[in-house]
Amino acid sequence: xxxxxxxxxxxxxxxxxxxxxxxxxxxxxxxxxxxxxxxxxxxxxxxxxxxxxxxxxxxxxxxxxxxxxxxxxxxxxxxxxxxxxxxxxxxxxxxxxxxxxxxxxxxxxxxxxxxxxxxxxxxxxxxxxxxxxxxxxxxxxxxxxxxxxxxxxxxxxxxxxxxxxxxxxxxxxxxxxxxxxxxxxxxxxxxxxxxxxxxxxxxxxxxxxxxxxxxxxxxxxxxxxxxxxxxxxxxxxxxxxxxxxxxxxxxxxxxxxxxxxxxxxxxxxxxxxxxxxxxxxxxxxxxxxxxxxxxxxxxxxxxxxxxxxxxxxxxxxxxxxxxxxxxxxxxxxxxxxxxxxxxxxxxxxxxxxxxxxxxxxxxxxxxxxxxxxxxxxxxxxxxxxxxxxxxxxxxxxxxxxxxxxxxxxxxxxxx
Numbered sequence: 001x002x003x004x005x006x007x008x009x010x011x012x013x014x015x016x017x018x019x020x021x022x023x024x025x026x027x028x029x030x031x032x033x034x035x036x037x038x039x040x041x042x043x044x045x046x047x048x049x050x051x052x053x054x055x056x057x058x059x060x061x062x063x064x065x066x067x068x069x070x071x072x073x074x075x076x077x078x079x080x081x082x083x084x085x086x087x088x089x090x091x092x093x094x095x096x097x098x099x100x101x102x103x104x105x106x107x108x109x110x111x112x113x114x115x116x117x118x119x120x121x122x123x124x125x126x127x128x129x130x131x132x133x134x135x136x137x138x139x140x141x142x143x144x145x146x147x148x149x150x151x152x153x154x155x156x157x158x159x160x161x162x163x164x165x166x167x168x169x170x171x172x173x174x175x176x177x178x179x180x181x182x183x184x185x186x187x188x189x190x191x192x193x194x195x196x197x198x199x200x201x202x203x204x205x206x207x208x209x210x211x212x213x214x215x216x217x218x219x220x221x222x223x224x225x226x227x228x229x230x231x232x233x234x235x236x237x238x239x240x241x242x243x244x245x246x247x248x249x250x251x252x253x254x255x256x257x258x259x260x261x262x263x264x265x266x267x268x269x270x271x272x273x274x275x276x277x278x279x280x281x282x283x284x285x286x287x288x289x290x291x292x293x294x295x296x297x298x299x300x301x302x303x304x305x306x307x308x309x310x311x312x313x314x315x316x317x318x319x320x321x322x323x324x325x326x327x328x329x330x331x332x333x334x335x336x337x338x339x340x341x342x343x344x345x346x347x348x349x350x351x352x353x354x355x356x357x358x359x360x361x362x363x364x365x366x367x368x369x370x371x372x373x374x375x376x377x378x379x380x381x382x383x384x385x386x387x388x389x390x391x392x393x394x395x396x397x398x399x400x401x402x403x404x405x406x407x408x409x410x411x412x413x414x415x
Contacts, residue, residue, distance in 0.1 A: 044070045047171045048109045052126060052161035056096050060159070065092050066166045066174035069110035071189070086110070093183040101131040101182050102156065103140065107163070107294045113304050115162040121301035124161045125294050129224070129352050134182055138214040139323040140352035142224045144295040145313065147348040163304075200361045207362050213322045217354045224352035225413015226315045227339055230270060232406060240266060242405040252377075252384040254401035267400040270408055314409075315345045316397075320370075321355045330367055335375045337397050339409070343380045350413070377401070379409075 046069045053062040069087050087110055093103040105127040113119035129140040143149055149158045178185050197215035206212055214222075232238050244263055246253055255263040293304035296311065319336040320329060329335075340346055356363055356370065363370045374391040377384040377398065384401050386392045399411050 045072075045168070046070065046110060046112070047166035047168060048114070049164045049166040049170060050104075050106055050109075050126065050161065051164070052104055052128075053159040054102060054128065055157040055159060056100065056102070056130075056155060057098055059097050061094055061096055061102055063092060063094065063104045064174075065089070065104065065106055066171045067106050067109070068171050088188040089178070089181075089185040090188065091183070092185060093181045095134050095182050099134050100155070101134045101137065103129040103131070103183060105129075105292065107292055107304055109163045109304055111305070112165075114164050116164060120163045120304050121294075121297075123297045123299060123301040124163065124304070125158070125297055125302035126161050127292075127295045128156065128158075130155055136211055136214075137183065137222070138210045138353060140222055140224070141345070142350045142352050144350070145311070145348050146297055151346075151348050153346065153349070204361055204365065207366065208325070208327050210322060213325060213362075214354060217322060217356065217360060222352045222354050223413060224350050225411070226313055226350040227409040227411050229312045229314065229403075230408045230410065232408070238405045240269070241402060241408075245402070245405055246385065246388060248385075248388070249404075250383075250385040252379050252382060252401060252403055254384060254386045254398040256387055257399070267408075270400065270410065312347065313350060313412075314347055315340045315350045316411075317344075317351050317353075318355060318375075321351075321353045323351075323353050325356065327366075329370075332373065334391055335373050337375055337377045338381075339377070339379045341380050371395075379403075 048067055048069075050065045050067065051063065053060055055061075067087055067089065071088060087106075087108055089106060091103050091105050093101050095101055107124070107126050109120065111119075115122065115124070125144070125146070127142065127144040129142050131137050131140045143154070143156055143158070146158075148154060149156055175189070178189070198212055200216075203212050203216045232241065244255060244266060255261070257264040257267055293306060294302050296302045316337055316339045317324065318338075319325070319332075338344075345351065358371050374393050375395070375397065376391045377386070383390040384398070386398060386401070392398070397411065401409050403409065
Protein backbone atom coordinates (compact mmCIF):
# COMPACT_ATOMS: atom_id res chain seq x y z
CA UNK A 1 0.00 0.00 0.00
CA UNK A 2 1.79 3.05 -1.28
CA UNK A 3 0.30 5.54 1.12
CA UNK A 4 0.76 8.31 3.38
CA UNK A 5 1.25 11.85 4.65
CA UNK A 6 -0.52 14.29 6.96
CA UNK A 7 1.38 17.13 8.78
CA UNK A 8 5.08 17.50 8.03
CA UNK A 9 7.73 16.43 10.54
CA UNK A 10 10.98 15.22 8.97
CA UNK A 11 11.56 12.29 11.30
CA UNK A 12 15.18 12.47 12.35
CA UNK A 13 17.72 15.22 12.62
CA UNK A 14 19.42 14.20 9.39
CA UNK A 15 16.09 14.14 7.56
CA UNK A 16 14.96 17.34 9.22
CA UNK A 17 18.14 19.20 8.24
CA UNK A 18 17.78 17.98 4.68
CA UNK A 19 14.16 19.09 4.72
CA UNK A 20 15.04 22.60 5.93
CA UNK A 21 17.65 22.91 3.20
CA UNK A 22 15.10 21.78 0.63
CA UNK A 23 12.55 24.19 2.05
CA UNK A 24 15.03 27.01 1.54
CA UNK A 25 15.49 26.04 -2.09
CA UNK A 26 11.81 25.57 -2.83
CA UNK A 27 10.42 28.54 -0.95
CA UNK A 28 13.43 30.85 -1.02
CA UNK A 29 13.80 30.90 2.76
CA UNK A 30 17.36 32.21 2.47
CA UNK A 31 16.45 34.92 -0.03
CA UNK A 32 14.88 38.37 0.44
CA UNK A 33 11.11 38.39 0.61
CA UNK A 34 9.44 39.30 -2.65
CA UNK A 35 8.25 42.90 -3.01
CA UNK A 36 5.12 41.86 -4.91
CA UNK A 37 3.58 38.78 -6.35
CA UNK A 38 0.73 37.59 -8.51
CA UNK A 39 -1.19 34.35 -8.12
CA UNK A 40 -2.29 33.41 -11.60
CA UNK A 41 -4.50 30.48 -12.50
CA UNK A 42 -4.16 30.05 -16.25
CA UNK A 43 -5.41 27.82 -19.05
CA UNK A 44 -3.46 24.91 -17.55
CA UNK A 45 -5.08 25.30 -14.13
CA UNK A 46 -7.94 23.11 -12.93
CA UNK A 47 -9.98 23.10 -9.74
CA UNK A 48 -11.83 20.62 -7.58
CA UNK A 49 -13.90 20.77 -4.40
CA UNK A 50 -13.50 18.46 -1.40
CA UNK A 51 -16.44 18.24 0.98
CA UNK A 52 -16.12 16.20 4.15
CA UNK A 53 -17.63 16.10 7.61
CA UNK A 54 -16.91 14.68 11.05
CA UNK A 55 -18.71 14.41 14.37
CA UNK A 56 -16.84 15.38 17.54
CA UNK A 57 -18.47 15.56 20.98
CA UNK A 58 -21.87 15.94 19.33
CA UNK A 59 -20.70 18.73 17.00
CA UNK A 60 -20.74 18.29 13.22
CA UNK A 61 -17.59 19.80 11.70
CA UNK A 62 -17.70 20.22 7.92
CA UNK A 63 -15.08 21.18 5.34
CA UNK A 64 -15.65 22.77 1.94
CA UNK A 65 -12.20 23.15 0.36
CA UNK A 66 -11.49 24.24 -3.21
CA UNK A 67 -8.08 23.14 -4.45
CA UNK A 68 -6.21 24.49 -7.46
CA UNK A 69 -3.95 22.41 -9.69
CA UNK A 70 -1.13 23.95 -11.77
CA UNK A 71 -1.17 27.40 -10.21
CA UNK A 72 1.49 29.91 -11.27
CA UNK A 73 2.97 32.27 -8.69
CA UNK A 74 5.06 35.13 -10.13
CA UNK A 75 7.15 37.49 -8.01
CA UNK A 76 8.37 40.98 -8.81
CA UNK A 77 10.54 43.58 -7.11
CA UNK A 78 14.15 42.77 -6.29
CA UNK A 79 14.00 39.90 -8.75
CA UNK A 80 11.55 38.42 -11.19
CA UNK A 81 10.84 34.74 -10.97
CA UNK A 82 7.98 32.31 -10.90
CA UNK A 83 7.09 28.82 -9.86
CA UNK A 84 4.19 26.48 -10.38
CA UNK A 85 2.23 24.80 -7.63
CA UNK A 86 1.15 21.29 -8.43
CA UNK A 87 -1.75 21.54 -5.99
CA UNK A 88 -2.82 23.73 -3.08
CA UNK A 89 -3.81 23.61 -0.32
CA UNK A 90 -2.64 20.23 0.94
CA UNK A 91 -4.80 20.60 4.09
CA UNK A 92 -7.12 22.96 5.99
CA UNK A 93 -7.46 23.11 9.78
CA UNK A 94 -10.66 24.04 11.64
CA UNK A 95 -11.28 24.71 15.33
CA UNK A 96 -13.98 22.77 17.19
CA UNK A 97 -16.32 24.34 19.75
CA UNK A 98 -14.49 22.72 22.66
CA UNK A 99 -11.13 24.15 21.58
CA UNK A 100 -9.72 21.25 19.60
CA UNK A 101 -8.59 21.26 15.97
CA UNK A 102 -9.30 18.99 13.01
CA UNK A 103 -6.85 19.24 10.11
CA UNK A 104 -8.37 17.87 6.90
CA UNK A 105 -5.97 16.37 4.35
CA UNK A 106 -6.77 17.23 0.74
CA UNK A 107 -6.23 14.29 -1.62
CA UNK A 108 -4.87 14.90 -5.09
CA UNK A 109 -7.69 14.92 -7.66
CA UNK A 110 -5.85 16.93 -10.30
CA UNK A 111 -6.62 14.37 -13.00
CA UNK A 112 -10.30 15.27 -13.15
CA UNK A 113 -11.39 12.59 -10.70
CA UNK A 114 -14.80 13.19 -9.09
CA UNK A 115 -17.30 11.19 -7.11
CA UNK A 116 -19.89 11.74 -9.85
CA UNK A 117 -17.76 10.30 -12.66
CA UNK A 118 -16.86 7.26 -10.58
CA UNK A 119 -13.13 7.95 -10.49
CA UNK A 120 -13.29 8.82 -6.77
CA UNK A 121 -14.42 5.86 -4.64
CA UNK A 122 -17.68 6.32 -2.78
CA UNK A 123 -15.85 5.39 0.43
CA UNK A 124 -13.10 7.99 -0.09
CA UNK A 125 -11.08 8.33 3.13
CA UNK A 126 -9.02 11.55 2.90
CA UNK A 127 -7.50 11.32 6.40
CA UNK A 128 -7.47 13.87 9.20
CA UNK A 129 -5.45 14.91 12.26
CA UNK A 130 -6.90 15.68 15.66
CA UNK A 131 -5.35 18.16 18.13
CA UNK A 132 -6.71 18.39 21.67
CA UNK A 133 -5.87 22.05 22.15
CA UNK A 134 -5.82 24.78 19.50
CA UNK A 135 -3.39 26.74 21.67
CA UNK A 136 -0.84 23.90 21.70
CA UNK A 137 -0.30 22.18 18.35
CA UNK A 138 2.80 20.26 19.44
CA UNK A 139 1.08 16.86 19.16
CA UNK A 140 -1.53 15.63 16.71
CA UNK A 141 -3.09 12.21 16.24
CA UNK A 142 -3.60 11.02 12.66
CA UNK A 143 -6.84 9.26 11.71
CA UNK A 144 -6.15 7.40 8.47
CA UNK A 145 -7.95 4.07 8.89
CA UNK A 146 -11.54 3.08 9.50
CA UNK A 147 -10.21 1.43 12.68
CA UNK A 148 -8.89 4.82 13.79
CA UNK A 149 -12.41 6.23 13.91
CA UNK A 150 -13.88 3.02 15.39
CA UNK A 151 -11.31 2.83 18.21
CA UNK A 152 -12.46 3.33 21.82
CA UNK A 153 -9.81 6.06 21.93
CA UNK A 154 -11.29 7.91 18.96
CA UNK A 155 -12.48 11.49 19.33
CA UNK A 156 -13.80 11.69 15.76
CA UNK A 157 -16.50 10.03 13.73
CA UNK A 158 -16.01 10.24 9.97
CA UNK A 159 -19.27 11.02 8.16
CA UNK A 160 -18.00 10.84 4.58
CA UNK A 161 -16.30 12.82 1.82
CA UNK A 162 -16.91 13.65 -1.84
CA UNK A 163 -14.96 15.38 -4.60
CA UNK A 164 -16.59 17.43 -7.34
CA UNK A 165 -15.42 19.71 -10.13
CA UNK A 166 -14.96 23.40 -9.31
CA UNK A 167 -14.29 26.66 -11.17
CA UNK A 168 -11.87 29.53 -10.92
CA UNK A 169 -14.63 31.62 -9.31
CA UNK A 170 -15.14 28.89 -6.69
CA UNK A 171 -11.44 28.92 -5.93
CA UNK A 172 -11.29 32.70 -5.63
CA UNK A 173 -14.09 32.61 -3.08
CA UNK A 174 -12.30 29.88 -1.13
CA UNK A 175 -8.99 31.74 -1.35
CA UNK A 176 -10.53 34.56 0.70
CA UNK A 177 -11.05 32.10 3.56
CA UNK A 178 -7.49 30.77 3.85
CA UNK A 179 -6.67 33.00 6.88
CA UNK A 180 -9.33 31.02 8.75
CA UNK A 181 -7.18 27.87 8.80
CA UNK A 182 -5.88 27.36 12.34
CA UNK A 183 -2.63 26.03 10.89
CA UNK A 184 -1.55 28.60 8.27
CA UNK A 185 -1.90 27.53 4.65
CA UNK A 186 -1.15 30.87 2.97
CA UNK A 187 2.49 29.84 2.53
CA UNK A 188 1.43 27.37 -0.16
CA UNK A 189 0.35 30.25 -2.40
CA UNK A 190 3.51 32.29 -1.86
CA UNK A 191 6.98 32.53 -3.31
CA UNK A 192 9.73 34.17 -1.31
CA UNK A 193 10.92 34.12 2.26
CA UNK A 194 9.36 31.74 4.78
CA UNK A 195 9.53 33.47 8.14
CA UNK A 196 10.03 31.55 11.34
CA UNK A 197 7.20 31.90 13.83
CA UNK A 198 9.67 32.61 16.62
CA UNK A 199 13.14 34.10 16.77
CA UNK A 200 16.14 32.28 18.19
CA UNK A 201 16.37 34.78 21.04
CA UNK A 202 12.69 34.27 21.92
CA UNK A 203 13.14 30.51 21.93
CA UNK A 204 16.17 30.62 24.20
CA UNK A 205 14.30 32.74 26.75
CA UNK A 206 12.33 29.60 27.62
CA UNK A 207 13.95 26.75 25.67
CA UNK A 208 11.81 23.92 27.08
CA UNK A 209 8.40 25.49 26.51
CA UNK A 210 6.40 23.17 24.20
CA UNK A 211 4.62 25.93 22.32
CA UNK A 212 7.86 27.82 21.69
CA UNK A 213 9.64 24.64 20.61
CA UNK A 214 6.84 23.80 18.17
CA UNK A 215 6.74 27.28 16.68
CA UNK A 216 10.51 27.39 16.14
CA UNK A 217 11.21 23.83 14.94
CA UNK A 218 7.96 22.99 13.20
CA UNK A 219 7.66 25.99 10.89
CA UNK A 220 3.99 25.66 11.81
CA UNK A 221 3.84 22.11 10.41
CA UNK A 222 4.26 18.65 11.84
CA UNK A 223 4.99 15.24 10.37
CA UNK A 224 3.42 11.88 11.05
CA UNK A 225 4.54 8.30 10.78
CA UNK A 226 5.14 4.97 12.39
CA UNK A 227 5.45 1.31 11.45
CA UNK A 228 3.27 -0.97 9.37
CA UNK A 229 3.23 -4.61 10.44
CA UNK A 230 3.22 -7.60 8.08
CA UNK A 231 2.42 -11.14 9.19
CA UNK A 232 3.96 -14.14 7.42
CA UNK A 233 2.08 -17.43 7.41
CA UNK A 234 3.82 -19.45 4.69
CA UNK A 235 6.50 -21.90 5.83
CA UNK A 236 8.90 -20.93 3.04
CA UNK A 237 8.66 -17.25 3.96
CA UNK A 238 9.23 -17.85 7.66
CA UNK A 239 12.15 -20.15 6.84
CA UNK A 240 13.92 -17.30 5.03
CA UNK A 241 13.43 -15.05 8.04
CA UNK A 242 14.45 -17.75 10.51
CA UNK A 243 17.69 -18.34 8.61
CA UNK A 244 18.83 -14.83 9.58
CA UNK A 245 17.29 -14.71 13.05
CA UNK A 246 20.20 -14.42 15.54
CA UNK A 247 20.95 -17.60 17.49
CA UNK A 248 20.07 -15.86 20.78
CA UNK A 249 16.52 -15.58 19.38
CA UNK A 250 15.61 -12.03 20.51
CA UNK A 251 11.92 -11.23 20.09
CA UNK A 252 12.57 -8.04 18.11
CA UNK A 253 15.64 -7.89 15.88
CA UNK A 254 17.24 -6.45 12.77
CA UNK A 255 20.58 -6.58 10.97
CA UNK A 256 22.43 -3.83 9.14
CA UNK A 257 20.99 -3.75 5.61
CA UNK A 258 24.34 -3.42 3.87
CA UNK A 259 24.12 -3.56 0.09
CA UNK A 260 23.98 -7.09 -1.25
CA UNK A 261 23.59 -8.67 2.18
CA UNK A 262 21.12 -11.46 2.88
CA UNK A 263 19.20 -9.16 5.20
CA UNK A 264 18.91 -6.50 2.48
CA UNK A 265 17.61 -9.14 0.08
CA UNK A 266 15.14 -10.34 2.70
CA UNK A 267 13.73 -6.90 3.45
CA UNK A 268 13.49 -6.09 -0.24
CA UNK A 269 11.44 -9.25 -0.70
CA UNK A 270 8.85 -8.28 1.89
CA UNK A 271 6.72 -6.70 -0.82
CA UNK A 272 6.67 -10.07 -2.60
CA UNK A 273 5.96 -11.99 0.60
CA UNK A 274 3.02 -9.80 1.61
CA UNK A 275 0.88 -10.42 -1.41
CA UNK A 276 -2.26 -9.34 0.44
CA UNK A 277 -0.81 -6.02 1.61
CA UNK A 278 1.44 -3.49 -0.13
CA UNK A 279 4.05 -1.61 1.88
CA UNK A 280 3.49 2.07 2.55
CA UNK A 281 7.08 2.86 3.38
CA UNK A 282 7.98 4.60 0.11
CA UNK A 283 5.41 7.38 0.26
CA UNK A 284 5.57 10.53 2.33
CA UNK A 285 3.23 10.81 5.29
CA UNK A 286 2.75 14.51 5.78
CA UNK A 287 -0.21 16.80 5.36
CA UNK A 288 2.06 19.05 3.34
CA UNK A 289 2.82 16.31 0.85
CA UNK A 290 0.51 16.71 -2.13
CA UNK A 291 1.02 13.36 -3.80
CA UNK A 292 -1.52 11.58 -1.64
CA UNK A 293 -4.77 10.12 -2.94
CA UNK A 294 -6.50 9.05 0.24
CA UNK A 295 -6.26 6.04 2.57
CA UNK A 296 -7.46 2.45 2.10
CA UNK A 297 -10.70 1.09 3.50
CA UNK A 298 -11.52 -2.45 4.52
CA UNK A 299 -13.52 -2.86 1.32
CA UNK A 300 -10.43 -2.08 -0.76
CA UNK A 301 -11.51 1.45 -1.71
CA UNK A 302 -10.77 4.79 -0.08
CA UNK A 303 -7.96 5.77 -2.46
CA UNK A 304 -8.36 7.77 -5.69
CA UNK A 305 -7.32 5.82 -8.78
CA UNK A 306 -5.71 2.93 -6.94
CA UNK A 307 -6.67 -0.25 -5.13
CA UNK A 308 -4.96 -0.68 -1.81
CA UNK A 309 -5.23 -3.37 0.83
CA UNK A 310 -5.88 -2.51 4.43
CA UNK A 311 -2.74 -1.92 6.53
CA UNK A 312 -1.97 -2.51 10.20
CA UNK A 313 -0.16 0.49 11.67
CA UNK A 314 1.45 1.52 14.94
CA UNK A 315 2.76 4.84 16.20
CA UNK A 316 6.33 5.64 17.05
CA UNK A 317 7.64 8.49 19.19
CA UNK A 318 11.10 9.84 19.84
CA UNK A 319 12.33 11.27 23.11
CA UNK A 320 13.73 14.27 21.22
CA UNK A 321 10.26 14.96 19.75
CA UNK A 322 8.81 18.26 20.91
CA UNK A 323 5.85 16.87 22.88
CA UNK A 324 8.19 14.82 25.08
CA UNK A 325 11.40 16.86 24.96
CA UNK A 326 12.57 18.40 28.23
CA UNK A 327 15.82 19.39 29.87
CA UNK A 328 16.47 15.79 30.96
CA UNK A 329 17.97 15.34 27.49
CA UNK A 330 20.98 17.29 28.77
CA UNK A 331 23.45 14.66 29.91
CA UNK A 332 21.43 11.77 28.47
CA UNK A 333 23.50 9.02 26.86
CA UNK A 334 20.87 8.04 24.24
CA UNK A 335 17.64 8.91 22.45
CA UNK A 336 14.72 6.49 22.71
CA UNK A 337 12.46 5.60 19.79
CA UNK A 338 9.36 3.84 21.10
CA UNK A 339 6.83 1.86 19.04
CA UNK A 340 3.35 1.53 20.55
CA UNK A 341 1.74 -1.84 19.82
CA UNK A 342 -0.32 -2.30 22.98
CA UNK A 343 0.85 0.54 25.21
CA UNK A 344 0.18 4.29 25.06
CA UNK A 345 -1.53 5.16 21.75
CA UNK A 346 -1.78 1.53 20.65
CA UNK A 347 -2.77 0.30 17.17
CA UNK A 348 -4.46 2.20 14.31
CA UNK A 349 -3.13 5.68 15.07
CA UNK A 350 0.13 7.54 14.52
CA UNK A 351 1.62 10.59 16.21
CA UNK A 352 2.22 13.90 14.41
CA UNK A 353 4.91 16.18 15.85
CA UNK A 354 8.12 18.04 15.16
CA UNK A 355 11.54 17.55 16.70
CA UNK A 356 15.04 18.88 17.15
CA UNK A 357 17.39 19.41 14.24
CA UNK A 358 21.15 19.72 14.32
CA UNK A 359 20.63 23.39 13.45
CA UNK A 360 18.55 24.08 16.54
CA UNK A 361 19.92 26.73 18.91
CA UNK A 362 19.05 24.33 21.72
CA UNK A 363 21.43 21.79 20.21
CA UNK A 364 24.09 24.39 19.51
CA UNK A 365 23.94 25.97 22.97
CA UNK A 366 22.68 23.32 25.36
CA UNK A 367 23.28 19.81 23.97
CA UNK A 368 26.17 19.96 21.48
CA UNK A 369 26.61 16.18 21.84
CA UNK A 370 23.12 15.63 20.37
CA UNK A 371 24.31 14.50 16.93
CA UNK A 372 26.55 11.86 18.50
CA UNK A 373 23.92 10.29 20.75
CA UNK A 374 23.03 6.67 19.88
CA UNK A 375 19.39 5.65 19.68
CA UNK A 376 17.51 2.79 21.25
CA UNK A 377 14.47 1.26 19.56
CA UNK A 378 11.81 -0.25 21.83
CA UNK A 379 8.48 -1.98 21.19
CA UNK A 380 6.24 -1.46 24.22
CA UNK A 381 9.48 -1.09 26.17
CA UNK A 382 11.07 -4.30 24.84
CA UNK A 383 14.45 -3.72 23.10
CA UNK A 384 14.92 -4.25 19.40
CA UNK A 385 18.34 -5.85 18.97
CA UNK A 386 20.22 -4.55 15.94
CA UNK A 387 23.31 -6.55 15.04
CA UNK A 388 23.06 -8.05 18.51
CA UNK A 389 23.13 -4.66 20.26
CA UNK A 390 20.36 -2.78 22.04
CA UNK A 391 21.16 0.54 20.36
CA UNK A 392 22.23 1.89 16.99
CA UNK A 393 24.32 4.87 15.84
CA UNK A 394 22.97 7.81 13.89
CA UNK A 395 19.48 9.20 13.58
CA UNK A 396 17.61 6.72 11.42
CA UNK A 397 15.87 3.73 13.04
CA UNK A 398 15.71 0.53 10.99
CA UNK A 399 13.45 0.73 7.96
CA UNK A 400 12.53 -2.88 8.72
CA UNK A 401 12.79 -5.00 11.85
CA UNK A 402 11.28 -8.37 12.76
CA UNK A 403 9.17 -9.82 15.55
CA UNK A 404 10.66 -13.33 15.78
CA UNK A 405 10.06 -15.06 12.42
CA UNK A 406 6.38 -14.10 12.23
CA UNK A 407 6.09 -10.34 11.70
CA UNK A 408 7.98 -7.57 9.94
CA UNK A 409 7.63 -3.93 10.96
CA UNK A 410 8.15 -1.54 8.02
CA UNK A 411 8.69 2.14 8.71
CA UNK A 412 6.79 4.90 6.91
CA UNK A 413 6.56 8.66 7.16
CA UNK A 414 10.06 9.84 6.30
CA UNK A 415 9.25 13.22 4.78
